[in-house]
Amino acid sequence: MVLDKEKIRESLTENDIELILLDLGSDKPKHDSKDNLIFTTVCHGGHKHKLYYYNETKLFHCYTDCSESFDIYSLVMKAKKQQGKDLTFYQAIQYVANLTGKHYSADSTLQKAESNLINDWEWINRFKKKEKINPVLPKYDTKVMDIFIHKPHELWLDEGISYETMKKFNICYYQREERIVIPHYSIDGDLVGIRSRALRQEDIDAGKKYMPLYIENRLYNHPTIYNLYGLHKTKEAIKRLKKVAIFEAEKSVLKCEDYYGEDNFSVAVCSSNISNYHRDLLISLGVEEVFLCFDKEFENHESEEAYEYAKKIMKFAQKFAPYARVYILWDEWGLLELKDSPADKGREVLETLMKRKYEVGTISEVAI
Structure with a gap:
């Protein structure tokens, strides 16, 4: 069963939050004038009650050293790191589910603030378990x-x-x-x-x-299904930033290098496919956010052609959704031409598409 991170997070009561924070090492919470819970700052190992939890938004905010906001999973990962244990994003979900007993399985969704890109996801296939493959890549002189x-x-x-x-x-x-x-x-x-x-x-x-x-x-x-272009140069940024942008072709990685230099977290599959091996390789680097940046293959984003292409991209998203936050870059505004990569029209256009990205929810019954 694949856990639904959104359902679990939204179902957490204040008692659940207190249970998790105490397990992470916090003292008993205090309350502010609006009855928000205030915990000790497990996010950076402090001892002051400066970590506020706002039940309405399901978010924490640290009002001391961090000065950051977290959802429960980000906080778990940060607190565990303080204790010398690195958790992946999906391990953090499992930790919360196991501690609270809330093991909700996931449904497939594609979310945006104001609208859905596609409303009917009945086409999604269920994957069968396959034996893990240990690929042997050629090694040329x-x-x-x-x-x-x-x-x-x-x-x-x-x-x-x-x-x-x-x-x-x-x-x-x-x-x-x-x-x-x-x-x-x-x-x-x-x-x-x-x-x-x-x-x-x-x-x-x-x-x-x-x-x-x-x-x-x-x-x-x-075999391109067993390798990712540019990873030998961008892996350090990917590990440091815990995110990866997946493009189709090599040129996009090169352009991102010019846009971002040492912060270039892109790779290319050099095909129109993402394999399970690609996924496992990236997850092994600690990736928590995945951006699918495939070429634009439609003229009209409301056409049947676009709908069929979206189904294909969603199948790729399924591979990552149980382990990381997954986003799709999807051009509805004519920023790209047909066959363009999201990186082809310059840094400003790429970052505009990044800001307008769609988030993909977790998918149920996907075999790992």
Whole structure:
């Protein structure tokens, strides 16, 4: 059973909150003039009654060192961290459920402040348990990179990807085939594949715009379902910020590098699919927020085409919903053109879409 974080949080009584806070090490609560509960500051290990709980909003606020607001799950994670134990977001949900006895299973929802994107979710499939796969990625000799020209191509410079970023991700040029070279590395930095972007119009017209490189009778391909582009460079930001933005293509990761530098928490799946392995890899890094930033594949956001595409994206959201807060970037305002990535129109547009994101609720009966 997958737990519904919203149902559990909304059902918590003040007695439940007191039970949880006492278990986290707080002293007995006091009350303010409006009868709000006031606990000792377990969020940072203090001893003053400065941690207020507001039952109406189900939120805490620390009026001393933290000066932050928390929901119950964020507070549990922060308090446990003070005690030397790191909990994932889903472990925090389990902790609250086990302590209070409220094991509500989840229903599928997509929420926004004023409207729902799609109202009928009966199409959602139930996943069956599968054996875990231990993938073996190829490991290529990095000497192959010596045959390329290690200079950025003007096409991507014109698109706003800097020389520094292309150098950092080892983007090169293969003069013989007239292709931009995009090496792929594992999370540990091993060369596992080499993809390329065609510059010849005949290759693009033939459907060979992006494809693995074939060099001296060897195809430098790899199973993209077992690797995430850019993760070897962005993993530290992902672990530090506890969030990840998942794009389709490599260029989006490169653009985010120019937008955010050391705070770049993006990766690319290099396909139109998110695998269970992708999910498990990211969750293992402590991710608590997931942003699905897939390309725009519809002209009209109210069309049947958009509806079918939304179903596909929601299936990806299902994979993460039991473990993290999941958001979908969905363009209803014509900020993007057809086939655009949310990162293609600049930082301002990307951040606008981030602010207008949809949150996806937990999904019931999803096998882990």
